[in-house]
Amino acid sequence: MTDIIVPQLGESVTEATVGQWLKKAGDSVSKDEVLVELETDKVSVEVAATADGTLSEIVAKEGDTVEIGAVLGRLGSGNGAAKSAKSDDKKSEETKEEAAKPKAEPAKASGGGDLVDVAVPAMGESVTEGTIGEFLKKVGDSVSKDETIAEIETDKVALEVPASADGTIAEILVSAGDTVSPGSVIARISAGAGGAAAASSGSKPAAAAESAKPAQSTADDRPVSPSVRRISSEAGVDPQNIPGSGRDGRATKADALEFVNKAAQSGGSQPQQSKAPREIGPREERVKMTRLRQTIARRLKEAQDTAAMLTTFNDVDMSAVMDLRSRYKDVFLEKHGVKLGFMGFFVKACVNALKEIPAVNAEIDGSDIIYKNFYDMGIAVGTDKGLVVPVVRDCDELSLAGVEKAIGELGKKARDGSLSIGDMQGGTFTITNGGVYGSLMSTPILNPPQSGVLGMHRIEQRPVAINGKVEIRPMMYLALSYDHRIVDGKEAVTFLVRVKEALEDPERMVLDV
Known part of the structure; x- marks a missing residue:
């Protein structure tokens, strides 16, 4: 008997409502077939069968509120599984019957090797689907276990799918551009010595792959979830x-x-x-947006639509930080093996300010406010594929050198395209530096569900009044965008003033005095 449980529902989501059961007790189901839909305050989640069998019991009824890990139902093996929950005696009888049945032989390729499924791996918390990017192997190619055979592009990162066994690619069941979910089978490997023979036989795996694809349902018979039905009706x-x-x-x-x-x-x-795509001219080119770019666009628009976003500005004299860097950059590099940059100072300044103004480090969850007593700073990084925000963990416990090392490692992973889902989850506050591209001033957009983001800009020599005299100083504009639903104007302005003060007297910040 296998329990069907509530999966992880995404960051900060702890419960869901059972929407609609697509199967009833006693129905036979196939692995990866959707059994039930869950609704959260953010998304609808489909829960699929983890194996072939029979839905023997439904524990959570439609409309019930369930927590992560709760049992939704139970899946039995074989057609008799639906009756397995009747009594202990019945269970014993069924166990005996199962033991008496001849064991099914594993599937064989035409050359004698076992066919091993290659399944889509877990894509990370809250990621339920991805797009097949490219197959690095073709039918007939030999592969080694754990060798990458395909790439999948998700909303956040690119994932590699490894071979599940040594052998030969016998079948490819999906094509580039297809949408797949964790656990779905995308290929099969003829394992062992018989693999090569299987691939060289007269079978046509490509045709088999086409026949294995489920037929696309038409718009008129698509299942409709309760949330969609309710919204449509209203x-x-x-x-x-x-x-x-x-x-x-x-x-x-x-x-x-x-x-x-x-x-x-x-x-x-x-x-x-929806309007049909317009015709393009001879000097135009149409390119489909990547999933990452689509996600960036959607999340930025959601931030504008859901938060009461406001931006406050200040400027900071960077003379002290620049002097400190020039004096100690060589010895810093020699001792710590990393360059002394500006971002480490900004991270430490923001941590100090967040401790004083905790609302900027909090988030809204329904009618509640969640205050976070840890400081995981998202550092926006521009890549060829778009903007990503890896997270430096526990910045309050890191030294300046530790922050710079972590930023350097994450920046390299971002440029190499090797960031994981975990690298970009759980940030409490974000810093973005448009100054590296020459930006003088901007209004950064929040990174939900965070309530604050700090925008850095280029350092520019400007005349300022110092003790009644005009002096030329290296000045930078700072911008704090914040969610006015949770952060008051006074708190936002005070936060930015504290960042300014820390950067203009960095010795006090480093010495924690």
């Missing part, structure tokens, strides 16, 4: 008209909200159907 729209971005073209809660909002903005009860 707005007076047909749920089948909602373009879906979920599995098999299903509309998600986010799709429904976007569809209804567009209808409201256009002044009609039914929004306009």
